[in-house]
Amino acid sequence: MSDAGMSKIVKTMTGVCFPFILIFGLYIIVHGHLTPGGGFQGGAVVASACAMILIAYGSIWTMKKIKEKHLSIFESLGALMFISLAFFGIFLADGIFFDNFLVKGAFSFFGLFANTATGVADINTAGVIPLMNIAVGLKVIAGLFAIVLVMAYATHKIKEVDDQ
Amino acid sequence: MFEQILTHAPALAVAIPLLGAFLTPLVSKINGKLRNVFVVIITALTSFIVALLSYNILAHESVKFAPDLVKNGIQTYIFGAGSAGDPVVRIVFEVDGVNAFMIILAAILPLAAVIYSWGFMKDETGQDKYYTLILLLTAGMLGMMMTGDLFNFFVFLEITSIASAALIAYRVNNKFSVQAAFKYIVVSTIGALFVLFAIAILYGQYDALNMAVIAKSIQYGLLDKIALILLIVALAMKAGIAPMHMWLPEAYGRAPSSVTVVIIGTTLGSFYGILRVGFTIFGEQIISESNLEVGIALGWVLVGLAILTIFIGVLMALKQNDFKKMIGFAAVAEIGYMVLAFGAALATMYQDSVTGITGISSSGLTALKGGMFHILNDALDVSLLFLVAGAVYYVSKESSLNRLGGLARNMKYTTIFFIIGLVAVSGLPPLNGFASKLMIYQSTYEINPILAIVAILCSILLLATFVKVFYAAFLGPKLPKFENVKEVPKSMLIGMLVLTCVIIFIGLFPNLVVENIVTPAVTALQNASAYIGGI
Amino acid sequence: MMAFQIPYLAVAGLIIIGLYAVLFKRNLIKMIIGITLIESGVNLFLITLSFREGSTAPIYTSSPGGPMSLPVPQALTLTSIVIGVAVLALMLSLVIHIFKHYKTLDVRKIREEDN
Numbered sequence: 001m002s003d004a005g006m007s008k009i010v011k012t013m014t015g016v017c018f019p020f021i022l023i024f025g026l027y028i029i030v031h032g033h034l035t036p037g038g039g040f041q042g043g044a045v046v047a048s049a050c051a052m053i054l055i056a057y058g059s060i061w062t063m064k065k066i067k068e069k070h071l072s073i074f075e076s077l078g079a080l081m082f083i084s085l086a087f088f089g090i091f092l093a094d095g096i097f098f099d100n101f102l103v104k105g106a107f108s109f110f111g112l113f114a115n116t117a118t119g120v121a122d123i124n125t126a127g128v129i130p131l132m133n134i135a136v137g138l139k140v141i142a143g144l145f146a147i148v149l150v151m152a153y154a155t156h157k158i159k160e161v162d163d164q
Numbered sequence: 165m166f167e168q169i170l171t172h173a174p175a176l177a178v179a180i181p182l183l184g185a186f187l188t189p190l191v192s193k194i195n196g197k198l199r200n201v202f203v204v205i206i207t208a209l210t211s212f213i214v215a216l217l218s219y220n221i222l223a224h225e226s227v228k229f230a231p232d233l234v235k236n237g238i239q240t241y242i243f244g245a246g247s248a249g250d251p252v253v254r255i256v257f258e259v260d261g262v263n264a265f266m267i268i269l270a271a272i273l274p275l276a277a278v279i280y281s282w283g284f285m286k287d288e289t290g291q292d293k294y295y296t297l298i299l300l301l302t303a304g305m306l307g308m309m310m311t312g313d314l315f316n317f318f319v320f321l322e323i324t325s326i327a328s329a330a331l332i333a334y335r336v337n338n339k340f341s342v343q344a345a346f347k348y349i350v351v352s353t354i355g356a357l358f359v360l361f362a363i364a365i366l367y368g369q370y371d372a373l374n375m376a377v378i379a380k381s382i383q384y385g386l387l388d389k390i391a392l393i394l395l396i397v398a399l400a401m402k403a404g405i406a407p408m409h410m411w412l413p414e415a416y417g418r419a420p421s422s423v424t425v426v427i428i429g430t431t432l433g434s435f436y437g438i439l440r441v442g443f444t445i446f447g448e449q450i451i452s453e454s455n456l457e458v459g460i461a462l463g464w465v466l467v468g469l470a471i472l473t474i475f476i477g478v479l480m481a482l483k484q485n486d487f488k489k490m491i492g493f494a495a496v497a498e499i500g501y502m503v504l505a506f507g508a509a510l511a512t513m514y515q516d517s518v519t520g521i522t523g524i525s526s527s528g529l530t531a532l533k534g535g536m537f538h539i540l541n542d543a544l545d546v547s548l549l550f551l552v553a554g555a556v557y558y559v560s561k562e563s564s565l566n567r568l569g570g571l572a573r574n575m576k577y578t579t580i581f582f583i584i585g586l587v588a589v590s591g592l593p594p595l596n597g598f599a600s601k602l603m604i605y606q607s608t609y610e611i612n613p614i615l616a617i618v619a620i621l622c623s624i625l626l627l628a629t630f631v632k633v634f635y636a637a638f639l640g641p642k643l644p645k646f647e648n649v650k651e652v653p654k655s656m657l658i659g660m661l662v663l664t665c666v667i668i669f670i671g672l673f674p675n676l677v678v679e680n681i682v683t684p685a686v687t688a689l690q691n692a693s694a695y696i697g698g699i
Numbered sequence: 700m701m702a703f704q705i706p707y708l709a710v711a712g713l714i715i716i717g718l719y720a721v722l723f724k725r726n727l728i729k730m731i732i733g734i735t736l737i738e739s740g741v742n743l744f745l746i747t748l749s750f751r752e753g754s755t756a757p758i759y760t761s762s763p764g765g766p767m768s769l770p771v772p773q774a775l776t777l778t779s780i781v782i783g784v785a786v787l788a789l790m791l792s793l794v795i796h797i798f799k800h801y802k803t804l805d806v807r808k809i810r811e812e813d814n
Contacts, residue, residue: 034760040781072189079186087179090172097175098243147788154795315775322782326789333793339800343809346727353734354721354787360715360779361741367772368748455801 003156021049031136033068033126039133043140050145059152068153071146075124078139085128085135100127168217173217174241174257175538177267178307180210185299189480192292200282203295207278210302212353212419214271215556221264222684236263238698239689240275240312248699252374258312261688265536266309266436267682269543272566272666273429274302281422283652286560294334301327301426308433312698314363315373317437318356321402324430325352330417332427344411344418350409355401362394375445376696384449396439400436404499406473413480413492416460422659425547428495430541435502439689442655447692451600459513466507473500478622481629490633494589494626501604504619505535508608524575527610529686536689537682541588541596541670546601548585548663555652555660556637565633570642574649579638581660586634588667590627596667601672630638704748712742727794727804731787738783745776 003012029042056061089099169176184206192199220228221239233239241257242420248254259267278298285291306321311317329352333345367373369388382388404412412431416424477497484490512528524532555578562568571581584595591601600624609616651657670677688694713736720733725787749772794804801809 035185036756036758040722069193073193076186076189080183082378083179083183083186087183096242096244096246097172097179115773144784147792152791154792154799155551158795158799177771315778323784324784326782329793330787333796339797339814342793342800343798346790346797349786349790349793350721350730350734353790354737357737357741358732361744363774364741364745364748364775367775373771531736633784 003058003060003159005061006056010022010056011126014052018049018053021052022046025049026137029133030130032133033129039136040140042133043137046141046143047144047148050141051148054152059149059156063153064150066149068146068150071149072143072144075139075146078135078142081135082132082139084105085131100129167233168531169213170216170220170230170233173213173220174239174242174310175260176241177213177271177310178303179209179219180206180213181299181303181306185303187298188296188299188589189292192295193374196291199292199295201300203278206299207302208562210306211271211275214267214306217259218264218268221259222261222681230291236578236694236697237684238694239337240698244420244570248261248374252372252699255316256312256376256699257310258376258695259310260695261426261684261686262436262699263310265540265685266433267306267343268301268681269432269540270305270309270429271546272662273425273543274298274305276547276551276662277422277425278657278659279419280425280554283655284420284422284554286653288335292335294331297327297331298423298426301331303427305426305433305554309436312375312482313325313373314366314375314378318360318363321359321434321437322356325356325402328352328423331423334414334420334423338418341418347411350413351408352402358394358398362391363583365391365394373697374564375440376699377613379445379447379692380696382446383541384446388446388449392441392446396438398649399434399437399441403431404496405439405469405503406476406496406500409473409476409496412496413489416492416550417486417489419555421463421550422598424488424550425529428543428550430548431499432539435499435539439506442691443689444695445534448689449692451573455679456513460511463507463510463513465562466503467511470500470504470507474618474622478625478629482625485566487556487563487565487633487637488550490541490629491549491553494629495542495546497626497670498546500595501601501619502535502538502542504608504615505604508611509624510523512611524690527607530603531607531611532686532689533678533682534600534607536685537602537678538604541555541600541667544667544670545585545588545597546583548660549589551660551663552582552585553657555656556653558656560646561651565636568637568643569640569646570594571646571649572638572640573642575638575651578660581664582634582638584664584667586627588628588671590630591623591665592627595671597676599671599678615634703752706743710740710744710747713737713743721792725806726808727797731790731794734790737781742776742779742783745772748772762799763813 024046025042028037028045029039032038032042051061086098089097089101092099092101165593174688186202188199188203189528191202202475202593216229217239218400221234221237225231228234238260240259240260243250243255243257245254248256258451281298282292288294301324303318304327307320308317308324311320326349329345329349333342334508335341338628363373370378372378398635401408416427419427474497476570477493477500481490481493481497484493485647499523509524509531511524512531556571557563557566559571559575560568588597591597601619605616605619608619717733717736717738717740720736721730724730724733748771749771751766753765754766757770757773766801796810798804801812803809
């Protein structure tokens with residue numbers, strides 16, 4: 001990938017397509033407990049949309065807009081949300097680690113059961129699983145995009161050293 | 165008071181380092197020193213929980229803290245709900261005597277490494293990633309040693325191998341480190357993929373991933389033999405047994421020293437995997453009457469491989485000029501001792517003509533105990549030697565023995581630690597190497613005298629090698645460029661002191677350790693039916 | 700009868716070609732591609748174990764009824780793909796560093812330059 005990006009046509013079309021791919025990826029993440037998909041699959045779709053932006057607009061422009069340390073904070077937030085949800089299972093009475101605590105007892109907003117006759121269900125079924133999907137999806141988006149960004153930066157640096 | 169912690173202890177031992185690993189990037193944006201303190205606290209907390217858990221399992225009935233959690237010597241922890249389900253569907257952590265023995269090891273090594281790296285890594289960049297990776301490696305190692313589910317074992321194995329490869333290449337400006345990390349990760353990934361292939365074969369046959377359920381329903385057909393061979397060879401590739409040991413001296417030698425200490429724990433975790441697969445999952449099949457000749461032949465094959473490993477390790481160590489690579493080859497030789505003990509134990513299987521029960525003879529039992537004890541001792545001794553080598557590198561920035569000399573005058577404490585490590589590795593009394601090696605010599609002599617003679621000879625060669633290193637690096641005239649080297653920072657000394665205290669304690673009271681820690685582990689290893697009944 | 704053996708033959712073929720690429724090729728990137736082939740072979744093996752004759756996908760929403768294939772190996776394959784992505788990213792980063800030091804990707808030239 002060259003550093004200044006590709007031609008104007010490619011840049012415009014990428015800008016048009018990016019929101020649709022983003023929405024599709026987020027849909028896969030959030031509906032992970034009802035349809036095929038989940039945290040990693042949706043996160044990989046969104047990360048490939050971000051990589052598309054990196055290729056079309058060039059690495060210099062993208063590295064000015066997003067720094068690697070912001071992505072690192074995103075990634076840590078996603079991971080912390082995941083493991084805090086797992087730890088909450090212990091704190092409730094006679095719970096166990098990774099317990100699905102939102103299905104039983106006090107919290108019933110996220111704890112409905114799906115209608116197994118037709119299989120169609122709302123989003124707030126299956127307890128703690130959609131929340132964990134969102135946490136994993138956040139981490140995967142930040143992680144995969146950081147990998148691609150850092151590799152582009154490293155290639156840029158090697159080319160700079162070579163040109164000198 | 166400890167009951168609340170002990171109920172959840174198997175999960176907490178893995179979850180607390182994981183929580184620490186995820187919090188470390190956020191904490192290190194605030195302050196560097198705060199992050200170091202935070203990491204030391206997390207590692208100390210993990211060691212405390214592991215000590216409680218091991219004590220509760222290995223102690224006698226009357227002195228346990230929570231006796232109703234441990235049934236028949238096994239504590240199980242089911243993730244997600246109270247029971248494991250009728251065809252077992254949940255992930256289960258099943259901690260018996262062998263696991264309790266291995267997690268003691270896996271908790272001491274990261275504690276020493278983290279305290280040591282406070283001073284050792286002071287001037288390097290990117291330290292927050294270093295501490296995150298060390299905590300991830302600790303979590304993966306503890307998970308690998310406690311789990312009762314085969315696929316979960318594979319996942320933790322891959323977590324540790326990815327984290328170790330990233331840590332070996334930590335000094336990216338040194339071209340040898342990056343090369344060693346690439347070799348490590350290629351060998352490690354191929355080994356792990358073959359482990360996954362064997363797990364898929366076993367799943368296709370028995371429709372279960374839980375180790376106890378597979379052990380209950382396994383037969384010894386052709387596909388099971390293929391799965392057994394693939395598992396043992398792939399795990400032996402990761403444990404550094406010859407002829408697949410090529411990556412080990414380079415990976416141990418080019419990594420920063422505190423990283424090598426934790427990777428030693430990972431290597432011994434793969435060795436524990438071989439024991440679990442051989443003795444528990446396939447245990448009843450290998451020791452049954454119809455396969456007695458197969459079992460004895462397997463034992464002699466292991467003995468042959470072990471002798472090859474010991475010879476390669478010791479002879480290559482003699483001709484090395486690089487300090488850390490030489491200790492790496494000595495580590496290869498020590499793994500050969502462990503395999504020798506276990507192979508000799510398998511080779512003494514017999515069938516009692518009166519009762520018809522097959523079992524291992526009494527000298528085989530001593531060999532098992534010696535091999536098990538040697539796992540603990542070898543990890544501690546070789547780790548201490550690597551920490552001393554790191555201290556020498558920190559002071560002089562040289563790693564070749566030809567250019568070192570006369571360091572004993574300014575670095576008194578480091579010299580004392582090196583002498584202790586030297587005496588312990590070569591198996592001289594009164595330190596811990598002597599206790600375990602005496603059991604190995606004694607038992608292999610009764611099986612076949614040649615084995616004992618080879619083992620003693622190679623120990624003496626190891627002693628000669630390390631005395632040569634001691635003379636070259638520490639004694640001798642002081643070189644002019646080392647005029648004003650000072651002693652290493654205090655945190656590095658405290659790290660080495662932690663390991664030394666444990667070594668001296670085991671060396672002075674070996675009977676205490678063998679009775680209370682090693683013998684329950686060996687009993688649990690042979691008792692596959694207790695493991696099956698733990699679900 | 701032969702139609703049900705084709706996935707297993709494909710698994711064997713992929714693993715053998717992957718092993719050949721890792722052991723006998725001189726370019727570092729070709730070794731990495733070999734490891735990816737072995738991983739694809741093992742994933743294909745895991746998914747093939749979950750199929751039963753005449754079954755559909757294991758989803759409840761508007762399912763056409765009838766037997767469903769096993770969902771557990773599909774979850775195992777997903778985990779294995781994620782691990783493969785992480786290992787691949789790490790290996791490629793290490794190759795970038797090796798290229799920065801040695802300016803070549805040929806294994807024999809790297810070994811010559813070391814000695």
